[in-house]
Amino acid sequence: MLLDIARAILAQPTAPFHEDAVRAEILMQLAQCPHVTTELDDFGNVIACYRRGTGEARYAFAAHMDHPAYVGGEFLGGVPVEYREKNPPLRDFGAFAMWDLPAFELRDGRIFSRACDDLIGCAAMVALFHELERAGAETCVHGLFTRAEEVGFVGAIRLAQSGRVPKTLTVVSLETSSEKGGPAQMGAGVIVRVGDRTSIFDDAATASLLDAAQRAEIPVQRCLMSGGTCEATAYQLYGYRSAGLCVALGNYHNCGPDTQIASEFVSVDDVAGMVRLMVAATTGAPAADPHAALRARLEAGVASYARFTEPPV
Numbered sequence: 170m171l172l173d174i175a176r177a178i179l180a181q182p183t184a185p186f187h188e189d190a191v192r193a194e195i196l197m198q199l200a201q202c203p204h205v206t207t208e209l210d211d212f213g214n215v216i217a218c219y220r221r222g223t224g225e226a227r228y229a230f231a232a233h234m235d236h237p238a239y240v241g242g243e244f245l246g247g248v249p250v251e252y253r254e255k256n257p258p259l260r261d262f263g264a265f266a267m268w269d270l271p272a273f274e275l276r277d278g279r280i281f282s283r284a285c286d287d288l289i290g291c292a293a294m295v296a297l298f299h300e301l302e303r304a305g306a307e308t309c310v311h312g313l314f315t316r317a318e319e320v321g322f323v324g325a326i327r328l329a330q331s332g333r334v335p336k337t338l339t340v341v342s343l344e345t346s347s348e349k350g351g352p353a354q355m356g357a358g359v360i361v362r363v364g365d366r367t368s369i370f371d372d373a374a375t376a377s378l379l380d381a382a383q384r385a386e387i388p389v390q391r392c393l394m395s396g397g398t399c400e401a402t403a404y405q406l407y408g409y410r411s412a413g414l415c416v417a418l419g420n421y422h423n424c425g426p427d428t429q430i431a432s433e434f435v436s437v438d439d440v441a442g443m444v445r446l447m448v449a450a451t452t453g454a455p456a457a458d459p460h461a462a463l464r465a466r467l468e469a470g471v472a473s474y475a476r477f478t479e480p481p482v
C-alpha cells in the first residue's frame with residue numbers, strides 16, 4: 170500500500186508555487202478515506218483531518234509538496250551553482266522544469282526519485298490516513314500539506330499566520346533529511362529529529378514520540394539533523410509546539426557524486442517505520458508524563474547510592 174501511494178504521488182511533477190499536480194493526487198487519495206475531510210486555505214495549502222470517535226487531536230503532521238526546480242528560467246530552491254552550471258538535462262512541464270530523472274524507481278529496498286524531498290513525507294502522511302481507516306482507529310489527527318517550502322517555508326508561514334491550525338496541536342514535521350547532516354544511518358530506522366540546522370524542537374513532544382516508538386517496538390534513531398532547516402522551525406516561530414520525524418536522504422536536493430545531478434533516494438524500511446511511528450503516536454494512549462520512565466530510572470539510581478550520603482548532622 171505504501172509503495173502504491175508513494176509511486177502515484179512521486180509520479181506528479183512539482184516545483185515551488187506549482188504543486189497543483191501533487192495536491193490533486195493527494196486529494197484524490199484522501200477522498201478514498203471516509204473519515205478524512207480536506208480543505209484548502211487561502212494560499213492553497215491542504216489541511217486534512219481524520220476523525221473517528223470523540224477523541225481530541227494531539228498531532229498535526231506536516232509535509233511539503235514542492236521540490237527545487239526551475240520556474241520561469243529562475244532556479245527556486247537550494248542547489249549549489251556548481252551542479253546547475255553543468256546544465257544537466259531538464260524535463261519541461263510548461264510552467265516549470267525539473268531535472269530529467271525518473272519519478273520512481275525501486276532498487277535494493279530503496280526508492281530513487283527526482284523528488285523524494287518531500288513527496289516521501291506527503292506519501293507517508295497519506296499512508297497514515299489509509300492505515301487509520303483500515304484499522305478503524307478511533308482517533309483524531311490533522312495533516313498539513315504545504316506549498317513552497319523550498320524557498321523559505323512560504324506555505325507553512327502563511328498557514329501559521331492564518332491561525333487555522335489550533336495551537337493545542339503539536340506540529341510534527343515529516344521530512345527527508347540529508348544523511349550527511351547527522352550521525353543517522355540509512356536503513357536503521359525512522360529518525361526522531363531533535364532539531365535542524367537552525368533550532369531544536371520541543372523536548373516533551375520529542376520524548377512523547379520516543380515513548381510511542383519504544384512502546385510499539387519501532388526502531389528509531391534520535392539525531393540532530395543539521396543538513397537543512399525544516400518546517401518545525403517555522404511553526405515553532407509562531408508559537409506551535411513542534412517536533413520532527415525524518416528519514417535519511419541520499420543525494421540531498423539531487424546533488425550526487427562528482428558534482429552530478431542525480432536521483433534522491435530513501436530506504437523503504439525507514440519510510441514504513443515513519444508511518445508505523447505516526448500510527449503509534451496517533452492511536453496509543455498519550456504518556457501522562459513522557460519523562461516519567463527516565464525520572465524513575467534516575468531516581469532508582471539515586472536511591473541505590475543512599476549509602477554514600479552524609480549522615481544527618
Ligand SMILES: [Zn+2]
Pocket residue numbers: 237286287319422
Ligand atoms: Zn528540500
